[in-house]
Amino acid sequence: MNNRTGCEDPYLNYVISRRPFGWNFTDPPVFLPFDFEKVDPFYWVSLMETNWKVAFYAAAVYIFVIFGLQNYMKSRPPFELRKLLFIWNLSLGIFSVIGFVRYVPGFLFVLNQPNGFYKSICVKDGMDVPTGFWTLLFAFSKFWELGDTILIVLRKRRLVLIQYYHHVVTMIVVWIVGPLVEPIARWYTVLNFFVHSLMYPYFSLRAIGIRVPVFIANLITFLQLSQMIIGFTVNMTSLYHQQIGNDCVRYPISIQAFSLVYGSFIFLFGKLFYDSVIKSGRRRTEKKLL
Template sequence: MKNSTLLQLQRRPFGWTFDIPETFSNFEFEELDYFYWHKLIQSNSKWAFYAGALYIVTIFGLQHYMKNKRALELKRLLFLWNFFLGIFSIIGFWRTAPEFVYVISKPGGFFNSICVKSGTNVPLVFWTIVFAFSKFLELGDTLFIVLRKRPLIFLQWYHHLVTMIVVWVVAPLVEPIVRWYVVLNYGVHSLMYPYFALRAGGVKVPHSFANLITTLQLTQMVVGFGVNVGSMLIQKSGYECARYDSSIKAFAILYGSFLILFGKLFYDSVLKSGRSRRKEKIL
């Protein structure tokens, strides 16, 4: 490990204690100047709002432009896009999940995982920073929908927009609870994007797998909303919990709205359509 990284760990960056066993090794490229990247994100919170405004203008402007145009296929590019994001998500999950499991499995694991600044390691820090930047990249998902003239539903563009803004604004707070959101998101995306890649490549994937992804997405929102409320209740009970009011409110809005939207998606695509298919088989 580089001397600069060792020095940063000794300085307990942002109040964190790095107390993960040495068996959780890290790659050299994961050893960053945490203070530089923290300052960059903290001093440029406006980037998310600028990107969000550009995103809205672009997708709806393109949608209007494509109204009388022929839809673009883009199958090969779509496959590569989803394949790349799938591999990225799998690696992100692989590098962040061990720290999460280690912390949550220890005595008082749930409380520590959302309230105490300890247990983190170099891979988690690196892939959390990359996670924040990746939310800008994922806006590209919507461009494929518009250019291919597929239905652009509210959930699709809203969840990309709100996630990017909340993640970018809250990231500088360096809260323990973020490990939940990072690991859950990487985990679901490690299945979702490969599924999209297979679909783009013309591979017929069982409908049950699509239902599984939708179920996992809803589960992610339920858990995300639950741990946010849990941390708030812990604070109100008089215990110390490393959460900020602004973050609690931001995640309450994000996961609260996602619960409603993904709940409706789950009902329409899993429960309702499932009943329709069973009815067709009977008839």
């Protein structure tokens, strides 16, 4: 693999010849980019870097809105919002499926190299244009996902900590460490796309009253917990490589932030898995025995 220079496409020549952020690009690309994927990564990453506080502002507004709405809805009937909920979840599901399909070939390309796992978390190697584009969209989609909780409040469904905590924390951390353009970000992104590509279509079917087998819901909860465990594991693995003297492109603020984030997520999603899968499953079994 080498850097692609002097190629016929002016965009690829511009991006790859400058080796943005120290990355080596695949030659030829794992996936040829669509025209809409040919954005200027320098501009968008610089925009995130200079406007990282936007995530904090958005988080503050988000918390104010959901609890303000919750108080407002106390004396009012819930909104039905079935069609809106269906469209909302379906759109996020389609976005996640496309993101996963476009992202996973480059991810697997790196994993299949010699020392692929190490390279996937520590080495700025194996970038292509679709991967870069969908990583950017992943970061911006964290604002879009805030609408999930607003729909919960408007429908007067029970609002629990995990629903708004993980939205706020994920958005803030992604916008703080995103401009560092670390190799390990590919793990966080592909895992998120994969789980959401199943979770949001499931929610869209539930929104229009389609009964989905219980094991599908349990599987999604299991995958959510697995996502957090894997995220925590790769984060700690990169720290281990640094501790034993291997080159690993990680920054202390990122390692610390994701240790806190994934550690808290393991606890919250572990409790969710226990309550909704293990505990409720035990109750169903006990009912059958009575």
